[in-house]
Amino acid sequence: MRLLTQIKRSAVSLLLAVGLVVPAFSMPAYAVAPNLVSNGDFETAASGGPQPANWFQDSWGTNTPAFSYLSEGHGGTHAIRTTITNYQDGDAKWLFNAVTITPTQTYTYSDWYRADTTTNLWARVEMQNGSVQYQWLKSFATATTWTQASANFTAPAGSARVSIFHVINNNGQLDIDDVNLTQQMTCTPPAVNGLANGDFEQACSDSPTTPAGWQSQTYGPDPVTYSYSTDAHSGSRAASMTTSSENDEAGWTTTIQSPASNQRYALSFWQKGSTYLYTYLTFNLADGTSKDLSLMSAPATLGAWSQYKDAFVTPAGTESIKVVIATSGLGNVTLDDVALLTLTNQTPADFTAGMVSITFDDGLASTYTKGTSVLAQYGFKATYYVNAGSLGSTGFMTATQLKSLAAAGHEIGSHLYHHSDMVQLDTATIMNELDGNKATLQQTLGTGYSINSFASPYGSYTSGDIDTVMQYQASHRTTDGEMNTKANLDPRQIHARLVTSSTTLAEVKAWIAEAKAAHAWLVLVYHGIAPAGSTDPAGELGFSVTPTQFKNQMSALKASGISVQTTTAALAALASQL
Numbered sequence: 065m066r067l068l069t070q071i072k073r074s075a076v077s078l079l080l081a082v083g084l085v086v087p088a089f090s091m092p093a094y095a096v097a098p099n100l101v102s103n104g105d106f107e108t109a110a111s112g113g114p115q116p117a118n119w120f121q122d123s124w125g126t127n128t129p130a131f132s133y134l135s136e137g138h139g140g141t142h143a144i145r146t147t148i149t150n151y152q153d154g155d156a157k158w159l160f161n162a163v164t165i166t167p168t169q170t171y172t173y174s175d176w177y178r179a180d181t182t183t184n185l186w187a188r189v190e191m192q193n194g195s196v197q198y199q200w201l202k203s204f205a206t207a208t209t210w211t212q213a214s215a216n217f218t219a220p221a222g223s224a225r226v227s228i229f230h231v232i233n234n235n236g237q238l239d240i241d242d243v244n245l246t247q248q249m250t251c252t253p254p255a256v257n258g259l260a261n262g263d264f265e266q267a268c269s270d271s272p273t274t275p276a277g278w279q280s281q282t283y284g285p286d287p288v289t290y291s292y293s294t295d296a297h298s299g300s301r302a303a304s305m306t307t308s309s310e311n312d313e314a315g316w317t318t319t320i321q322s323p324a325s326n327q328r329y330a331l332s333f334w335q336k337g338s339t340y341l342y343t344y345l346t347f348n349l350a351d352g353t354s355k356d357l358s359l360m361s362a363p364a365t366l367g368a369w370s371q372y373k374d375a376f377v378t379p380a381g382t383e384s385i386k387v388v389i390a391t392s393g394l395g396n397v398t399l400d401d402v403a404l405l406t407l408t409n410q411t412p413a414d415f416t417a418g419m420v421s422i423t424f425d426d427g428l429a430s431t432y433t434k435g436t437s438v439l440a441q442y443g444f445k446a447t448y449y450v451n452a453g454s455l456g457s458t459g460f461m462t463a464t465q466l467k468s469l470a471a472a473g474h475e476i477g478s479h480l481y482h483h484s485d486m487v488q489l490d491t492a493t494i495m496n497e498l499d500g501n502k503a504t505l506q507q508t509l510g511t512g513y514s515i516n517s518f519a520s521p522y523g524s525y526t527s528g529d530i531d532t533v534m535q536y537q538a539s540h541r542t543t544d545g546e547m548n549t550k551a552n553l554d555p556r557q558i559h560a561r562l563v564t565s566s567t568t569l570a571e572v573k574a575w576i577a578e579a580k581a582a583h584a585w586l587v588l589v590y591h592g593i594a595p596a597g598s599t600d601p602a603g604e605l606g607f608s609v610t611p612t613q614f615k616n617q618m619s620a621l622k623a624s625g626i627s628v629q630t631t632t633a634a635l636a637a638l639a640s641q642l
Contacts, residue, residue, distance in 0.1 A: 100163040100171075104243035106142040109133070116144060118161050122229075125154010134239065138176040138210040143241035146232050155233035162190055162225035163245065168321060168348075168384055170279070173228045174214040175243045178207050181236030182285075187217050190225040191352040201228070205285060210241070216248075216279045218319055221383040222352035253277050258320040259387075262333070262402035264301040267292065275303055277318050281388060284312030297334040297369050297400035306396040307339070315390025320404055325382045328409050328551050330375040333402040336365045339393030342545075343374065346388075350381040360544040360552075360559055363524045364395065366487050370526035375407060375552040407551075415550050415641055418579035419627045421587045421634050422446040422618075423541065423560065425479060425519055427454055432465045434593040434611050436472070442622040445472075447631040449479040449519040449541070452504035463508045470509050475630035477517030478502060478537060485522050486529040494529060498536040517541065517631045519589075523562075530556050539635055541587060547578065548585035553638055558631065560587035563617070564607055565596070572617045576624045585634055590614070 106116040114133050115121075123129040130147040137143035144158050165171065173185065185201040202215040217228065228245060232238040253261035253276040260277035268276045273292050280290040286309040296302040305314045323329065335341060342361035348354050359374040378385070391397050422439070424431045427450035439446055448469060454460040461469075470476050480486070481501040486494055502515045516538040520529075523543035533540050539555040546552075546559035561575060572588075579586035592598070592608030609617070621628065629637065 098246065100165075100245045100247070101160050101243050104160070104175075104245075105140050106133070106137065106144055106241060107140050109142075116142065119144065119158050120161075121156075122159055123154065123156035126150075126152035127154050127156065129156035131156075131158065138241035140241070143239050145237060145239045147237045148232055148235055151233075151235045155231045157229040157231040158240070159188070159227050159229045160243065162188070162227040165219045165223055165226050166247070167219050167221050167223050168319060170216055170218045170248045170319075171226075171245055172214065172216050172248060173201070173243075173245050174212060175230055175240045176210045177204065177213050177230060177241075178210055178239040179204070179232070179236065180206055180208075181232065181234040181238075182206065183238050184231050184233065185213065185215050186229055186231055188227045188229065189220060189223050191220075192222050192224045193352050195352055197223075197352075202282075203285065218279075218386070220352070220354065221348040222350065255321065257329075257404040257406060258322050258384075259402065259404040260318065260321075262404075263299050264292070264296070264303050264400060264402075265299050267301075275301065278303060278316050279318070280305065281315045281317045281390070282312060284309075284314075286312050288312055288314040290314075290316075293398055295398060297336075299400075302398050302400040304396060304398040305391070307391065307394055310392060310394045313390050313392045315388050316399060317386060317388045318402075320385040320387060323378055323382055323385055323404070324406075325378055325380050326409075328375060328377050328407040330373055330405040330407055331359065331387065331402075332371065332373040332405055333389065334369050334371055334400045335362065335389075335397060336367055336369045337391075337395060337397035338366060339364050339391050339395030339397060341372075341389060341391045341393075341397050343372070343387065343389050345376065346386040347379050347382045348384045348386065349379065350383050355379050358546065360542070360546045360557070362544065363522075364393075364487065365526050368487065368526050368528065369400075370528065372527075373554075373557075374546075375554075377409075377413060377551045410550055410642065413550060414583040415585070415638055416583065417627065418581070418583050419585045419629055419634050419638065420576065420579060420621060421585070421629055421631050422590070422621075423477075423519065423587060423631060424448045424590045425521075426483060426591055427451055427461045427466070427479070428592040428608075429459055429461050429465070430592045430594050430608065431590065432461050432469065435590075435614060436469070438615050438618050439474075440472070442618050444618065444621070444628045445474050445630050445633075447475040447477050447517055449477045449517070450501075450505065451479045451481060451483045451521070452501045452508070453481045454483065455504075455508070466505075466508055470513060475517060475632055476505060476509060476513070476515065477519060477541075477631065478505065478515050479519055480521055483521045485524045486520060487524045487526060491528070491532055494532050495536075498533065502536065539631060541589075541631060543589055547575075547582070548587065548638070549582065550638075550641065553585070553642065555635060555639075558587060558635070560589045562589045563609060564591075565609055565613070567609070567613075569613070569616050569620060573620050573624075576621060576626060580624065580626050585638055587631070587634075
């Protein structure tokens with residue numbers, strides 16, 4: 065299967081610190097922090113009735129809740145119980161009175177629980193401006209015996225108080241005891257541009273198996289293993305994660321303090337692993353609100369270190385940035401040398417207008433027989449990334465068809481001579497593939513025809529592979545799922561979005577509208593154009609769109625009025641604005 069590194073990012077997250085290796089170097093220590101929750105062991109009853117002091121009950125939605133103050137518990141003689149019957153929607157829970165917190169500081173919540181259904185942790189955050197925010201922290205599986213639940217919580221900028229509650233939102237029963245909320249204190253590793261311990265070399269004595277300033281973060285029910293690894297890109301430490309299924313999001317997270325507003329930065333790090341990763345940011349703003357931004361994804365590297373780098377501009381009023389580097393794939397990822405780089409601001413900050421490029425990978429015959437007439441109808445020119453080794457094979461374009469495309473003004477780009485995964489090739493083989501493909505395409509199209517553009521087969525590459533590609537080509541296109549803005553435009557890493565049979569017309573229209581509104585460059589990636597259920601020559605289902613889908617998408621593109629250019633033409637037009 066082609067490697068699809070364009071992914072949908074989960075915006076909810078939870079924090080779980082698990083480590084495997086104890087660092088053999090000295091570390092600053094956390095101070096001992098008090099439990100902020102009064103009567104977290106439920107041993108003190110309220111004066112007004114059979115319920116614990118400092119706790120109250122809450123529920124909403126269509127269900128029948130019941131609350132009990134138990135005369136047995138995990139660590140003492142009392143606990144609390146929440147039961148729901150007749151559930152349709154909503155939830156029920158016990159809450160402790162909100163406690164004062166310090167903005168941007170990290171807190172650890174824990175309790176002991178028993179439950180016959182899945183339960184969740186939520187934080188109710190009271191902001192200094194009087195507003196209230198809710199944050200989902202973590203879900204927990206059923207537990208027939210007392211089991212500890214824990215999660216980390218970072219207080220957002222502008223926060224004042226918090227109450228964290230263990231909630232049931234299903235028919236079932238939940239018991240909790242020994243609730244604890246403490247602030248992580250003192251251990252503050254040096255920061256560069258507000259990003260602390262990007263090389264992962266420091267840990268704190270309170271948590272020696274976790275890099276200081278970082279937390280592990282999981283969303284999903286299946287086990288994830290986090291390790292403080294000695295397999296480093298530089299120095300002696302790195303941060304690793306290994307997933308057991310594709311149902312989870314696993315990642316490492318940190319918070320960058322006091323970045324400049326309206327400033328162009330790049331997030332850079334080195335990574336390697338057997339599955340893809342992606343990054344997203346949450347900008348915490350001075351008014352108590354936040355904004356999310358997805359950065360690019362990167363493919364698996366199969367053990368080779370690869371540099372990740374993507375640029376962005378902070379919104380006005382930014383006080384801190386939560387960084388999440390995560391995967392939803394099955395496998396392992398190791399991170400090292402994370403850095404926030406200050407870049408020169410651009411004036412104006414955006415391109416003058418949005419733009420779209422239509423690209424086709426693999427040189428499939430269907431893109432010629434079923435696509436060119438549609439492109440001609442709307443006056444569009446496309447870029448075709450071709451494997452010369454497949455020309456004339458069953459299901460692929462002929463040399464005559466390729467020459468016809470070039471004569472009509474479409475761009476012909478390179479996709480290696482064979483459709484090979486570059487990550488699995490050595491540098492010499494990649495150079496031979498690039499040389500051979502360029503020579504064969506120019507032999508077909510004429511020695512004067514310039515082959516400027518390249519797209520990675522399978523969307524698979526390392527930064528070292530891109531270094532090799534850029535010795536032969538003027539640009540490298542990915543399938544990383546993002547758009548190209550003035551802030552992040554990079555010929556080495558042209559962002560693109562994959563269009564498949566499952567991509568709806570509404571999605572394509574929304575992408576076009578997004579590009580117009582943001583004055584961004586949207587690159588669309590197609591493979592084949594074939595009726596539903598057809599199989600491409602390589603035997604891969606799902607990557608072709610139907611003729612009707614393609615025509616409707618091109619019609620929507622035409623109706624939008626946005627400029628449509630080939631990859632090289634678009635890159636030249638936008639580069640002139642930098």
